Amino acid sequence: MRRLHHHPLCPFSRKVRLCLGEKRLDAELIEEKPWERPPHLLALNPAGNLPVLCEAENGPTVADAQAIAEYLDEAHPDPGLLGPDPKARAEARRLTAWFDHKFFDEVTRHLWGQKLWSRLAGGPPPDSRVLRAGKANIHTHLTYIAWLAERRRWLAGNSLSLADLAAAAQLSVIDYSGDVPWNDHPLAKDWYARLKSRPAFRPLLADTAPGITPPPHYADLDF
Known part of the structure; x- marks a missing residue:
């Protein structure tokens, strides 16, 4: 199952959660405290920022809210969130x-x-x-x-x-x-x-x- 490393009150995490919701995609939400710079988060995203999306096994790990949103729109195009043309x-x-x-x-x-x-x-x-x-x-x-x-x-x-x-x-x-x-x-x-x-x-x-x-x-x- 895909996992989203996020914080509930991070606006960029919320942007990706809204994308997932609109596309009806499930994800396990893993709450992080990025200000503590936990090693496992830095291993996923050396910038230490949220959110980070980890697809199911053998799938990609994608960091940065906009990169995740664009990835989701290409990988799961229905419904599209970037327009028809x-x-x-x-x-x-x-x-x-x-x-x-x-x-x-x-x-x-x-x-x-x-x-x-x-x-x-x-x-x-x-x-x-x-x-x-x-x-x-x-x-x-x-x-x-x-x-x-x-x-x-x-x-x-x-x-x-x-x-x-x-x-x-x-x-x-x-x-x-x-x-x-x-x-x-x-x-x-x-x-x-x-x-x-x-x-x-x-x-x-x-x-x-x-x-x-x-x-x-x-x-x-x-x-």
Whole structure:
């Protein structure tokens, strides 16, 4: 059976879990603490980052969320998550990179990194200046999500794509700490509610972290 080395509150692990769920692929979830740099994880991925996918015996070991997502889409093409043609795939990849890199650097790293990840890893208390920057930046990104959602059925086009999963994975860990201003961005909220109600998303809503309780709306499918 395939195994996914992950952490429940790692957005990149969640992105791959959503891919697996949408493709209806089973995987044994092995929770890791990457900040401890365990030798077995470094043996699988010398970078020490999550997630890492290990296929069944004699299958490949794939590290990096985007590499795993692309591997899964090629190895298990139904349903496809990158679009039916080159133009659609280019747009899905562009937006996936937006959320994996730009959103993560400007928002997730500031909010999730300070309030959740640092606490789990035994790091220093949150820096109020960093939190303020993340809370200011998130409005720009939610406005962009709303702009896309108003013009398309899903973020990259008419079909659910990896772009939606990448965006939702980032937002979901920030939502765990109650730092997404959904009421200021109703179109983005409606898009996220559609994602949150999909069967692939529901296991994420059951994830918990010791001593950190999410807000009541976090696991509410009706928001």
